[in-house]
Amino acid sequence: MRNIDVGEVKNASLSQLKMLAETLREEIFRTVSVCGGHLSSNLGAVELTIALHRVFDFPRDKVVFDVGHQCYTHKLLSGRARLFHTLRKEGGLSGFPKREESEYDCYGTGHAGTAISAALGIAKARDLHKETCIVIAVVGDGSFQNGLIYEALNSLSALSTRILIILNDNGMSIAPTQGGAHEVLEEIKAQKGDLELFARYGIRYLGPVNGNDLDELIPALQEAKEELRSGCVLLHAVTRKGLGYPFSESAPMETHGISPHPAAREYSAALGEELCAIAERDSRVVAVTAAMTDSLGLRTFFKKFPDRAFDVGICEEHATVLAAGLAAGGMRPYYAVYSTFLQRSFDEIIHDICLQKLPVTFCVDRAGVTGEDGETHQGVFDLSYLSMIPNLAIVAPKNIAEFRKILQKSVSWETPLAIRYPRTGEEGACGEVDFGKFEVLQGTMSDIIILAAGERCIRIANSVYARAVRAGICFRLVNVRFIKPLDIGFLASMREKYVVTLEDNVLAGGFGESVARALAGSGKQVYSFGYPDAFIPHGASSDLMKKYGLSEEEIYARIEELYARG
């Protein structure tokens, strides 16, 4: 669409602004239909963002969007409308705020709960610089479950600075919001403004206002701006997720994130099916998630076993320690989580699960390059941050059938375990799975061996293999399956001189390094393919994988070269 002049929002009449809201809503809907992205959260925040641009002076004033999945209107209003059709495409606009993309994006986000802490830091820097701009944090009610928000609120009074917090309350995170904090917000709404809770933190509470009604919003923001002179303010704006798009309004969970790709077989569906079957047989099996029941495939499990299913909200750390407690009490918890969000639990995986050798299984979904969501959502670190943790076993199945088999066997393995898998794959077939054992998929012994970790790498390796066979080059192709413990027996038995490792993960600290260390002094040469030491931006997964290090061409070229070397 045409670029929107910054002055346009300032000078428009109210009715013109309302028309603008409709235009933007259509543009968002149209673009997300093509490019994918976050639909319902963005549709719900259109008026709120217009009102912010009307009342405040960006980029002089600063706004931090928590999670950032509601920033499309902000992008459209800050000189990026003409580029909006490139949303989430390689080289195009990011689906999240990005400092390097625009001076209007003062702080990048992607994970939940950071906005108040970041806004406090920016505000404190402003104070020290003796500047006077206004700093705003826009936070969804879902993030009010996250501990980081409370750490920030708790330190707010001690920091003695001034920020405006906009609580964008649509009663949902990805799933409906639950728990004590949610009830508090519901209570506040019912009483039309209980000032007390926030007063304890030294914050003046304003609202609630209808966050989809510009007539209410603009004066409320003007009042908030006034009140900011004397201290921190929270404006409680009640919005409707998905507003303006009937299906999105009635099914906000289904339209939280829209994928532009045709549906393929999802690992999450298999997780749900197998976990139900296992839970049927073993009463110790329980499931834990952090506000993502559906996208992790657990809807049926939650329905069938409500007493054994725990959705704790956007609280990855609590989910991990709760699972540890459940395991300490004799249960067999399965905690399903996206790779990028599991990072939040790094300390708890070490301190609570692995140190105590508690049999918790992490089902690490969206592992590897995830594509259009970009840098904050790539799952390319887990093999590294998990491999370094003692007592943890790490598995990457070769296909969905093997994933099922591993889930079935995991109940009896009595060890902390992480199973990492991409979003989609093929059902395939699999034989027996023995703990800690590699599997030779094809080939005969020569000078070269490929050790491939996980379905995506095996798929690439298979293509390389087929091509090599046609060229008369022969080697063994191995399904690594257990990234940890490594199959030391197999490694010791290998006669090959050249070992090629493939992993859908950064090379630093990853599978290839483990193999190289295990083979140090053996005289074998290890060549590792994986991602470099850089953040991988948004784009199509397959393109990114190729571009950033898992290119069939390059792997084949290396095989050819090693073959020629002999």
Added chain:
Amino acid sequence: MRNIDVGEVKNASLSQLKMLAETLREEIFRTVSVCGGHLSSNLGAVELTIALHRVFDFPRDKVVFDVGHQCYTHKLLSGRARLFHTLRKEGGLSGFPKREESEYDCYGTGHAGTAISAALGIAKARDLHKETCIVIAVVGDGSFQNGLIYEALNSLSALSTRILIILNDNGMSIAPTQGGAHEVLEEIKAQKGDLELFARYGIRYLGPVNGNDLDELIPALQEAKEELRSGCVLLHAVTRKGLGYPFSESAPMETHGISPHPAAREYSAALGEELCAIAERDSRVVAVTAAMTDSLGLRTFFKKFPDRAFDVGICEEHATVLAAGLAAGGMRPYYAVYSTFLQRSFDEIIHDICLQKLPVTFCVDRAGVTGEDGETHQGVFDLSYLSMIPNLAIVAPKNIAEFRKILQKSVSWETPLAIRYPRTGEEGACGEVDFGKFEVLQGTMSDIIILAAGERCIRIANSVYARAVRAGICFRLVNVRFIKPLDIGFLASMREKYVVTLEDNVLAGGFGESVARALAGSGKQVYSFGYPDAFIPHGASSDLMKKYGLSEEEIYARIEELYARG
């Protein structure tokens, strides 16, 4: 001391219990004077723990101690009094609760904020097993700053189970407790029981009671036990940190942790001095800590620059994001933190600091083996979990002088930076420090080169070097200094065949693996010394380093062997 029979606490008269409290207090004081350990927190919790053992039936009932630094009385009352003199010694009792040590320790702790989540998990497992034991979480007021506690409280009502939370409120964490949550607790104490805050979370509030008075405590716990039949209960016990030991009462911060070692030169003192000097010259410099101002050397900085010093409480994640916000606002934040606690910020280091390339410097104290606190406090993972993060530079100074130089230069490096250092070291001297450059310390080129990371490794390498020189073996010894970015130019210029790496860190994902990866295909052989894939228990640091992988003997033997190989 003699073992205390479990029945003793059950059957004693109140006056006998009071005498027991004095006996235990003396035993704790005597033992900590010899073995080191947490003094004031344990002295403050003597009566509370006796009362718990009087009213509840352990190990059938379960108690989770948050942080665990107040568990000595519990150990003394649960069959471990006779072993108490072995506290924190290798092979002896741990200073923290440990599942493998006793069935009375149902859940291990060490880091703050986990107890309520873990207790909820254990309670939920109990419910599912249709058992009826009581589950208790003992949590200090300092932990009520930590976000994990709020995540647990928030999910408590949804979990619909019953636990008893004992709020052990001494108004301090390691430093005096600050912030909104603290003010709420103070308010509650003043009003003698404001039920509302906790009622919102579905918890019945009891108290406050004097947590050092058995006459008040025992009936209060009995009441809590009754109330537990109908739901979750929080008993607010106000205790006095360090009670019974006058110096500890008047100086609870100084006696929070007692070290059995004679004072040596501390890196933290140098941090404080340099940071003050830098801040004097550069108004952008600010300091951030998470409740550990003194032990990190920042007391003077906080006094001299109160506007530029931020102690956020036990909130490592918030501290990191606040630092990111400050940097986004143009400041140069220095966040000082122990290696083991920095783990909590893993996601934020990636998502907020490094992805945005914000110039935040992490001053990572207590890196490497830390000794008597044991598994939960060893700083042996940071090189691994930091090395895998793009855009982050990582430095390990060879001595305190070099640490000072690096701090001075860091202001102009404009990059996310982590400086990791052990608690103590030698002042020494240092020349110029260039970004990303190794330094040859001594020796001439031969077949062997040692790359040593950080003061402790360099000290060992120096001993190995001296011994080798006496035996006529010659090699180069390099101060790695920059673990990241690696000095690729130097690595490429090395003519040596054998490369020996030393790091005070686990080998998995550490410095040695980075070097091996950088040298892959070069034909050089890399031999790495560091820690194995295991949790390192408590003991004397120097013994542990030797035992777990940094033994001068073994390194020398390897050098001899490589020399003989030629």
